[in-house]
Amino acid sequence: MQALINLMEQSQVLAAVIGLIILMMLEQAHPFFDFFNGSLKEKSKHLLANMALGLTNVLIISVFFVGTWLWASNWAYEHQFGILNWLGMPAWAHTIGAIFLMDFWMYLWHVINHKIPFLWRFHRVHHADDKMDVTTASRFHTGEIIFSSGLRIGVILLIGLYLWELLLYETLMFAVVQFHHADIALPEKADKILRAIIVTPAMHKVHHSRWQPETDSNYSSLFSFWDRIGKTFRLHNPLKTLHIGLDEFDRSEDKKVKGLFTMPFRKGNPKENKE
Template sequence: MNPHSDNFIRNLELIRSVVAFTGLMLLLTWESFAPFFAYTAGRQRGTHVFRNLVVGVINALLVGFVFASLWFAVSQWAERNQFGVLNYLKVPIVFHFPGALLLLDCWMYWWHRINHRIPFFWRFHRMHHSDVHMDVTTASRFHLGEIFFSSCLRIPLIALLGIRFWELIVYETIMFLVVQLHHANVGLPRRVDNLLRLLIVTPAMHKVHHSRWRIETDSNYSSLFSFWDRLFRSFRLRKDSHTIHFGLDEFDLAEDQTLSGLMKTPLAERAPKNLERK
């Protein structure tokens, strides 16, 4: 099938949706029968899942109706005009997708790190970190403003790197499945986690990133491939993941966890806490 055809793109987008939904259902089931951290009341978990998924649907609608067509248009322009790093380097077709995969994931690492380092962007990103019961649905819990800025920046990024639209869809499909896994309230056997961590981000690795201790929060920025954190010296582990406490102290009020409270997170004037380990 022609990778530039509308049917090919539609089929990829359908596969992405099916993979994301299947991953969600499987991990929700896994969490229910073998949670890493014990759940509280069932109704509270249901509310938590519903709230995070609503946020995820809102973000998906923004991307689908506003940005997807822009990404497609700029990727087509870059390919027609042989614009961007991968096109300038005349990368052979067999290496084009692996190159796109690495470049996109490297950008995701640095974008994530920017969200922690620049106060303006942290105002939005802290909504993701304020989740005190991290599970698979936390993978969808990002502020609409963060998604907007990320999506806007992706437009010139696609052109500068010479990314093809189908490569972006495949990358997002793989990346989001891994992101769902490492946010899930599950634990892998230590040997399995250690082995997988050589290549991808694992639950034990990402749990550290959601710690309340700011030194741990500001580590493990990788989304798909774990080696970026080793390469850029932001890798960190804790021996016993059960001792990690999720969330942000400054957003522990019940009102902060409502849908309206989540949307107001960037406007809240809250001083960061837990800069040092207690």
């Protein structure tokens, strides 16, 4: 089992790197918003700042959480604890159920990050990117990653999740997350067909709008139907008129690595007035 987990971790990293390279090439060839006006220097600065956060988070997860997730998974299996184990599902159904339940949790967690001001302070680092592209998929504050990784221990126990199922879900989910953050657009008909199942660029761009009613919509990560079920689905037409980012964090310091790490501890977001 450990060999399988190691293989899946390596495959997860490889898939993320391949996805990053392919989508960056597509962005360069056919950008939708063309935030960088063809400037490789500006795009490189943006990439380095976002990936500094992403790589920090990967390191923290690997060192502090993967072992704990493995323990939780093994304990749930040994004690036949968790929803999927209580249902006595066959292996194939267990895996499908694990993917759906994890994705439902991700939807709920995303909503919570928008509704609770303290958590929004960390999540807004992701939304403050006014030049959203594939690298934005890795731009999450380390505090948010620590909170979500800690809570995931309980989620693994509650669902009765195997660690390899979690790794499989994260590989699928992150591929879609990279895809829908990329500065690309599909033909409307193709996007409409795909968004019946998964989150697409046209759908997720709305979530990164500066207008709060749009920011507080389209929370899904992998499967798009959670937003329809939760009545949080929204589109914006024409998409070219959408304004991405947060008004409160447009300064040059907000785009640097130091600014990203310190953003949760600085005032400025209207949502904090609810506290």
